[in-house]
Amino acid sequence: MKSLVLEQKHELSLRDFPQIDREEEVLGPREVRIKLHTVGICGSDVHYYTHGRIGPFVVTEPMILGHEASGTVIEIGDEVTTLAVGDRVCAEPGIPDPNSRATRLGIYNVDPAVRFWATPPVHGILRPTCVHPEAFTFKLPDAVSFAEAAMVEPLAVGVHAATKARVKPGDIGVVMGAGPIGLVTALSALAAGCARVYVTDLAEKKLEIAASLSPAIVPVNVGRETLAERVLAETDGWGADVVWEATGSPKAAAGVFEPLAPGGCVTLIGGQPDPISYDAGAAMVREARVENIFRYAHVFPRCLAMLASGAIDVKPLITRTFAFDDSVAAFERAAEAPPEDVKMQIELPQ
Structure with a gap:
């Protein structure tokens, strides 16, 4: 064989x-x-x-x-x-x-x-x-x-990440990274109820693909502008309700709390090859909730149902x-x- x-x-x-x-x-x-x-x-x-x-x-x-x-x-x-x-x-x-x-x-x-x-x-x-x-x-x-x-297998990661973040209808989300997992997470966040999702990357072509998926996806090229400034400017200074880190980059992970609203949630998806540090003080003053995901559980039937209905494409x-x-x-x-x-x-x- x-x-x-x-x-x-x-x-x-x-x-x-x-x-x-x-x-x-x-x-x-x-x-x-x-x-x-x-x-x-x-x-x-x-x-x-x-x-x-x-x-x-x-x-x-x-x-x-x-x-x-x-x-x-x-x-x-x-x-x-x-x-x-x-x-x-x-x-x-x-x-x-x-x-x-x-x-x-x-x-x-x-x-x-x-x-x-x-x-x-x-x-x-x-x-x-x-x-x-x-x-x-x-x-x-x-x-x-x-x-x-x-x-379905990569989509399951995004659905699991949206579930762990406890998305509520109307939430503003940020997905750091426009690779396959970042994009399925953005789609899952919208399906879960996010009103708008900012997706970041350095590659303009990936951001074009992200923007083409939904009018509710806002591409942000972090090589040209600062994510936190953009999100805060467009949320009356409040920030995003949920941030998903899907780059696997220590530099990106270090800034996960910058665009986050008080009481918001950070969900870490991207695998990190080495231990990383983030700003615990920034997390504290926001009373941020931090979630981690490892693969997924109990979501394959949900993914298939959403694909079949057209809720996710x-x-x-x-x-x-x-x-x-x-x-x-x-x-x-x-x-x-x-x-x-x-x-x-x-x-x-x-």
């Missing part, structure tokens, strides 16, 4: 991977076998390719990449009741320990034992088929395409699609981080 394999840092290959064939030969009673259709390229995939590690997760042996997936069920286990052969699905890539304390508390995303696709030592799904638990596999509404379904974020045979070139392109691209996807042979 040909797979996209990260052999080591800066080295990818498309080749047979007998190990995964052996591991997934037998289908469990509550598992399904999925024929993959579309897989998105995530920033974490690219980071493993360019750096060979993310924090404590180090690639020490060949690993299959990919975790943003949609496809079709081609086999079901004996005890599967909610899915059938032929169902179009997307899959939540993190599998927790069902008996862990975190899972029993409903916060399975922070279960230390969670097994997440394309996170060492767990293989990803840039390959023809995979086996996955029924409980973390979701049937697609008829109105949702395979390409949109492969966007992710199609403009899908800017480039590659054939599976061009996967190596796709990752080389993604590693260049072209400003005109938001989400690149790979389609597998059907």
Whole structure:
């Protein structure tokens, strides 16, 4: 079974991977076998390719990449009741320990034992088929395409971030960073009730894409103007109710409280490679609430429902699609981080 394999840092290959064939030969009673259709390229995939590690997760042996997936069920286990052969699905890539304390508390995303696709030592799904638990596999509404379904995984981050921030109708929001996660967060914030969302970046092309998503999105090029000054000027000096940090930049994170209104909330999304500092005094005088998110929990069905109804439209974020045979070139392109691209996807042979 040909797979996209990260052999080591800066080295990818498309080749047979007998190990995964052996591991997934037998289908469990509550598992399904999925024929993959579309897989998105995530920033974490690219980071493993360019750096060979993310924090404590180090690639020490060949690993299959990919975790943003949609496809079709081609086999079901004996005890599967909610899915059938032929169902179009997307899959939540993190599998927790069902008996862990975190899972029993409903916060399975922070279960230390969670097994997440394309996170060492767990293989990803840039390959023809995979086996996955029924409980973390979701049937697609008829109105949702395979390409949109492969966007549910990043969208889930944005929806989880909006949920943790406790958005109220009419809130003013700020999203720092116009990458894929920043943009799905902006869309999620609007769907949750924000009246206006300021989106920041240094790349003008990304800001143009952000502005095209909704008239309620206000692009701010922080290379040309000061975010806090713009937000305060347009909110009668009060500030934004919610700020989401989605850049992963220590410099950006250091200024998260500057545009925030008294009593507002800062939600940290962007992964930071090293410890960061922020202005605790600025947080204190605002009595700011600070939230952190790690992936997501319980939001895939919500994402699918919003895609099906049109409450959120992710199609403009899908800017480039590659054939599976061009996967190596796709990752080389993604590693260049072209400003005109938001989400690149790979389609597998059907």
